[in-house]
Amino acid sequence: MFRALIWKDVRLNRLPLIFAAAMVVVSYAVVVFQFSMDPVVKAGTWNRVLVTIIFAASVASHAVSQFTLSVLAGNLVASERVDRSAEFLAYTPASRGTILRAKAVLLAAVALGLMLLHLCGMLISLVFATDMPKPTTGTSTATIWILFASITAYGFCGAGIGWLASCILSSNSSAVLFAIVTPALVPIATILSMQVIDRHESEQTVRVAAWCALGLAGFLWGTKHYLGRVET
Amino acid sequence: MTTPPIQLVDVTKDFKGHRATDSLSLEFKSGTTVGLLGPNGAGKTTCLKMMLGLLRPTSGSISILGQDVVSNGPKVRQKIGYVPEDPWLYPWMTVQQVVRFASSIYESWDAARATELLGQFELPPDRIIKKLSKGMRVKAALVVALAHRPQVLVLDEPMSGLDPLVRDDLIATLLSARAENTECIVLSSHQIDDVNRLADEVAIIHAGKLLVHSSIDDLLGSTKRVEAVLLDGRLPEKPLPQTVWQNIDRRNWSMTVHPFDETMLAALQANNPISSARIVDLSVEQIFKDMIRGAMSPCFVH
Amino acid sequence: MGDRMIVDPQSPIPIFQQVASQLRQQIAAGVYKPNEALPSQRRLAQEIHVNPNTIQKAYDELAREGFIESRRGAGLFVVDRSRAEVAGQAERRLGRDLSRAIANALTSGISPHRIRTLFREALQLEVASSSRRLT
Secondary structure (H helix, E strand, O other): OHHHHHHHHHHHOHHHHHHHHHHHHHHHHHHHHHHHHOHHHHHOOHHHHHHHHHHHHHHHHHHHHHHHHHHHHHHHOHHHHHOOHHHHHHHOOOOHHHHHHHHHHHHHHHHHHHHHHHHHHHHHHHHHHHHOOOOOOOOOHHHHHHHHHHHHHHHHHHHHHHHHHHHHOOOHHHHHHHHHHHHHHHHHHHHHHHHHHOOOOOHHHHHHHHHHHHHHHHHHHHHHHHHHOOOO | OOOOOEEEEEEEEEEOOEEEEEEEEEEEOOOEEEEEEOOOOOOHHHHHHHHOOOOOOOEEEEEEOOEEOOOOHHHHHOOEEEEOOOOOOOOOOEHHHHHHHHHHHOOOOOHHHHHHHHHHOOOOOOOEHHHOOHHHHHHHHHHHHHOOOOOEEEEEOOOOOOOHHHHHHHHHHHHHHHHOOOOEEEEEOOOHHHHHHHOOEEEEEEOOEEEEEEEHHHHHHHOEEEEEEEOOOOOOOOOOOOEEEEEEEOOEEEEEEOOOOOOHHHHHHHHOOEEEEEEEEOOHHHHHHHHHHHHHOOEEEO | OOOOOOOOOOOOOOHHHHHHHHHHHHHHHOOOOOOOEOOOHHHHHHHHOOOHHHHHHHHHHHHHHOOEEEEOOOEEEEOOOHHHHHHHHHHHHHHHHHHHHHHHHHHOOOOHHHHHHHHHHHHHHHHHHHHHHHO
16 A cells, blocks of 8 residues: 555656756756866866866755755645545545655655765765865865755755645645745844844854754644544 | 444534534444435535544544444445545546556455456546546546445445436446445435435435435335315314424415324314315425425425 | 336335336236246346345235245246236225225215216226227
8 A cells, every 4th residue: 555655646746856856957967067167177187176066066956955845845745635636545545644654755765865865976075085175165074064964954944844834735836835935034034033132153053953943843743733634 | 133334323513613413323224225315515425424434523423334433444444435426536647547546555456346347337547537527537436436345335426417328327336336245335315316216215314414214115105295175264273293394375285294194184184174185195306305395494384 | 228117216106116016017918927037136126227125125025916936046937827816916906096096086075976977987998998909
């Protein structure tokens, strides 16, 4: 039963999945194009050029992927209400827990897959980049990992809010909209509140914490709502 | 005594601001087909959805094949075939894909039966559901509902909006389902003629309350119209307590009585200013109409 | 549908009785001869689109009246003496229908004398038309 549900969810989310794959390809392509135009990069060794490009492209693609996760999460549940198939699914013997688990597995697989892909790109670059002073202009490795972590937190927030909105709403497009807008609003909120209490140094930490908390809350609340909901 | 396949005990379902079913108790026996009749908004669909565990009753309990639906929903649904009023399945799947999907959801799926039904209904396997006509969609949903050889079959208005030929097809299929291992079929319908052909029993509900549950033959035998003629300028004095609906138009006093027996005629004549009274047989449809009219407003005097 | 017999779900007469009375007529008319099998309950149900339990009820009634009997494993068969039986049954039913019609007529204020005249006229009309049908 579970395999059939996964198959159904993959088919159901064909467009967001194609979109996700396309965004990865486009990110890499854009970065390669940009760097190939850059005379500084071109002047370097072949190895250095390649490593720089893979690294930058992985970070860029990782950032862009967070939007596609929002789109996927927002689409997962609500899209079945739009075409009324949620009703059909409700009267089959598939339990709501199993139905939701299949969706969670799909979302987690895509998120982890993308993260691993980008992580591998970055790690490979760092391994081969030993002969270089720094990967990019003066940025420390620590700063890069913090950037990577906050991008991931951003995506987690988008996915969690998308999950919640998708579980509650009957329209997948508004669920996707919520999922995209909410994490983008967090920095505005944290910067404003930091100014109010007049502390700036820890803004990034607070922001990442807020993203994680919102994402987690979204997943928990959404799941709870879905399990208790009646599809009619 | 074996447990009845479908049992509702005191089932009340409240939605925001209105009561869909009102302490409804029903028991459907093994080997029967039951027609659930009622006007729009009587609570038929709510009742059927509760039988599937799709809606939770506000109070009361429902057991299907001896199991409580609320606590064993998925397990019970393995044994129920259901066709909603306007089935959409997965609109983007092809007929074949829906069948394959359903085959892995239902444990007792019978692939040969599914193929047989697809052929019998002449459903194009590669057509997507969205592109099918209403009749075809109902048939596709019926394939899903029957191919796992359910013990209980629940159909919500299966004939509504279908042309007579498709209806004939469905009736024939439902009759053959009866001959298999399906223990109990419940169908709600407006088409009283179809119910009369298919069902052994009818349950008439109005405003969430059960008006009558009886075998069709008993209902026809025990429900009669009495046409009486009132004396000049007089009104009825003591109507029969079993009157479910009555109408007075000049000297003509019509009443539908349930349960009726012929001895009541003497009592009616003795206690009321009437010159004559005769008994008229009623069809299922007339009985249905009179019961609903009577439940809405017990007496009309012109 | 409806080739073998016609069922009217809008009639006040229960469907099993409609089926039973048509079977009785068909037996009397020789559609089914003595020692011939009747269609199986399931087949007839499918054919005339009626619940199989209803057919069973009709068959039970005919068996009770002695028109048909079940032979183990072989189905339901028309009994030898069934044509005489049909006539007897028809007579009893006619008696019942007549008394109900007469009772209705009397409550409507028609005199017994007038009823007798009307009955004689109706009978003559029917006999004439049925002999015309046969020639």
